[in-house]
Structure formats: structure tokens, C-alpha cells
Amino acid sequence: MERGFLSNIELHTSGGRAYYILAIICLSLVAVVAIFPFFFALTSGLKNSTEMFTSGLNLFPDMPLWSNYTEAWTRFNMARLFGNSFVIVGVGVFLRLLVSALAAFSLSRLKPVGGRIIMAGFLLTLTTPFIAYFVPLYMTIVNVPILNISLLNSYWGLWLPYCVNAFAIFVLKTFFDRIPQELIDSARVDGASAIQMLQHIILPLSRSILIVLCVLAFVELWKDFLLPFLVISNPEYQPVTVRLFYVADRYGINLQMASSFMALLPPLVIAIVLQRYMKIGLTVGAVKG
């Protein structure tokens, strides 16, 4: 059944065994490098401030100071920062999926005149580098055209730009296109409105892809730095990633490590618990071009 490049019989020859052991050693070494920074942050966060610079290769302190974590939690006001991040990311993910699902449904099923051009316009944003238009984007947030309001220091200044995601629209449209037309038509015969069709037929059938997009968007928005860094200058409202950058070097390096480790946990937990969905998301992402 399951085999690699080598068959199971070859694997038991001396050459096969040597290759297999070499592969495992290489993979393990890379695995150590991959998780080392996490581990390093966790254990450094337990050291006292002199141990930070004198312990050499010792990863573990003699006396783990768990109090560093509680101290970092209160000093950095982590509860508040996490709260900010969860509000920014939670609402951002919800709005992005809502806006994208509505647009994808329309393009896929309601056949708007000029739909192809609109889709091309959406996809254009995928090939234009964000970094090339973030200055005028910032100016738009500072003074929204027509409305003449400023979204600076408002979460709407993040949520609305986060709604712009051609990738989600593209993936959802492709998915909606595959739902059998008969289902939609029978609902129409029963007198269902467009919004009811979306709500009762399309969305329940797309639950898996919606979860995948949700997980991807959560990780992406939690990682975002430049936009919240520019838009939210009020320390009270900054997300954890931005605030840590500002305050980290005001405190001892052990507290920095402890707070960094705590800031890593939410996306880390999501990646481990929902790894199945992230894996699907990767292969969906690979074909987006």
C-alpha cells in the first residue's frame, strides 16, 4: 500500500536504511531549527535578567520564573492588547467573508451585466503589489473621498481595507460555480429570494471552504503589521503585534521574550488545532494564479 520512492522491501536493505536514516536526521534538524525560536522565547521568558546574558548554551534557567509571564501580562497590558487584536481580526474576518461571499454569489449565480469585467477588476488587485499603493491607501483612510471622514484611529480604517480580498472572492466563486444549478432552480420555483438561496442553499453547502478561508484570513490578519501600525496610533487601541513593537525594548529582555511567546500563542493554537483546514488552504492558494 503506502510507499515512498523506495518500496518497503528496499527500505530494509542496508542502502535503503541508510537513506531513510539520513532523511529522518535532515528532517529532524530542520524541525529543530523551525521550532527553536518558539522554544527559545518560552524558556528565555523564564530566566532572570542576569541569566539572560550569562547562561550561554543553557536553555533552561535553574529557577524557572513563571512570575515573568504574569508580570509581562500585566506590564504590557496583554489582556487589553489581545482584546484589541481579537476585535480587529474577528470582525475583519467576518466582514471579509461576508463581502466576498455576497460578491461571489452574485458573480456566480445572478449573472450581472459586466460580471467578467468586474471579476477582472477584482483579480487585478492580486497582481498589484500592496506595497506600491499603501501610501495613497493611507491617504484614503485619512480622508475618505466623497464622505470626507477620517478613519484614522478607528477600526473601520482596518476592517474596510481588510474586506478587499480578491482571493476569497475567486475561491468562493469557483466553489459556488460547482454547486448544481438544479438545487438553485428548485429553490427559485419554491419562491426563494436570492438572499434566501444564499443563506439556505449555497452557504451551508460551502461550509468547508468557508472554514478554510476563515482560518487563512485569521492568520493573515493577525500577522498584519503595516496597516495597523499606520492607522491605529492610539496605544489604547493597538493590536498586540504593533504594541509589542513599540514597548518591547522598554522592558527587560526576559519580559520581551515572555510577552512575545504569549503573542504567538493564538495563531499557533489555530495552526495546530485547525491544521487540516490550513493544509487545504495551502493547496487552494497554490492554484490561485
Add this chain to the structure above:
Amino acid sequence: MTLQHSLGADSAQQSRRQSRLSIDPARLRAQLPRQITAYLFLLPALITFALFAWYPMLRSIQMSFQNVNLAGQSTWAGLDNFQLMLKDPAFEIAWRNSLEYVSWSLLLGFLLPVILAIFIREVRLGKGFFRVVYFLPTVVPAAVAVIIWRFLYDPDGGYLNAFLQQFGIARQLWLSDPGLAKPALVTVMTWAGFGTTALIYLASLNDISSELYEAAELDGASPLRRIWHISLPHLLPVMSLMFLLQIIAVVQVFTEPFLLTNGGPGRETLTPAMHIYNRAFIRLDVGYASAWSVSMIVVLAIFSIIYRVVNARLNENS
């Protein structure tokens, strides 16, 4: 059952006929309520895209021909910004740095995921473990990763120097040594990104049926030849896409150098994206920054066109 089915097919045909005739004005009027619904559903996306993507993109191009301050007042400046840009010593420095970043990143991070994917494919027990572990760095926010890596690289208390000392390697100034700053930064970027690529390759390797390997084995092909003649040709199209995507990503790099070295030592790690940021937000010269943005769009457009051509050709073949 059959009745329902034929009903469905009927109205599907009808809707197809309708859409084919949508140019006819009378039909269009009959279709109007439906079109209004369609556009109501599109409206939130159209508004957000218009305000936060399309308008800024056009504005970026427009401003590159203007003198603009952050308050928004602008006067036309013709090609002044572009002439200034070409004369700016930072232009050559930033793009040369970009080229060096790309080279380092391809050197450190292009083949590594391929090799790892081939190794993982072979593993019989614990595949899932490696998959998860390799993936973990990719979810870490750069702003947090930077705090940890800055301390790993610390010349005095950092773990890297302590580790290398065991092998008799002298203390290095990683982030402030002009020769080491770029590879040190690219290492952080590679650490944060190799997992995704490795998993994409792994998914592609899993598409190959084991029967192919069995057949090759029966024909007497050694494992190495099986990898060379079956797996690598299958990976090659994905590899060429990843190659281009890696270049496109590295040319845009901002957060890591901005947070870790802020362009230093000197201008050794300055990137075009950082220069745009500095010019717009510190010198408040938005028009000039936009000229840089346009140069960036041009460079990346070339790579995206190559990407699209390669991608289209691959889709044709498969």
C-alpha cells in the same frame, strides 16, 4: 423526482437563453429587477475595492507626476519625480540590495523545500509531525518573530554566538556587520516561509501515483533515478511558479528589514519598499515616493506577466 428534475433542467435552459439575449433592450428591461439584485449583492465589494484598492492604485500613478504633501494638495510636476529618482543614490542601492536579497533567498530557500518535501514523502511514520512543525513558523507575525530573532542574533547574550563558539567560531555582529546583515535577514524570512512551500511541493508529490514508482522499480530504476525521472519532472512546473512567486515576494519585502535593522548598517539592508515608506511618511514627499511605487509596479508587473505566461502554459499542458 423526474418531474422536479425536468423542471429544473427547463428553467436552467431558460436562464441560459435569457443571458444569451441580454443585449436586447426589451429583455434587459425585463431583466432589470434581477440585475438590480445582482448589483446589490456586489455593492459592498465594489465600494470597498473602489475606495481601498482601485482608487489608491490610480492615485499612486497620478501622484508620481505630481508634487504632493500628505494633506493632499498637489501640483503637476511632469517627470520631475522620475528624474529625481534616477539621480537618487538610494535608487541604485535599494535595487541592488533587492537583487542581493533575492539571490540570498533563492540560495537559502529555493531548493531546501524541494529536498524536504522529497524526504517527507519517504517518511512512513510521523509525516504529520513534520508537516505541522514546518508549518508553525509561517503563522508567526513578523513583528513578534523579529523580537525573538533580534535576541538570537544579539552579539553578546545571543544564542547564535554562544552556539557557534562551541565550534571555535568567533563572535559575530550579525545585524550590524555589512556583510552578514542581509543573509541574517534572509534567514529570518526563509525560516518564516519555507514551510508553506515545502507543503505545496509535498501536495504535488502526493499526486504521483505509487504505481509509477512500482513500474520504474520493476524496470530496474534505482531510487535516485526514480526521483530524478519521475518526481522532479512532476515538480518542475510548480517549482518554476514558486521561483517566480519567491522573487515577487522578496522584492516587496518591508516588515523584516524595517523592524530588524531599519535599513542599516548604513543603507546595507534598505529595500525599495522601505524607501517608499521613508520618503512618504518621514520626509512627507508623497509624489516622489509614488514615483518609486510606479517603478516597483513596473518591475513586479514584468515578473507577474512571466508568472501568468508560465501558469497558462502549465494549465494548457495538464
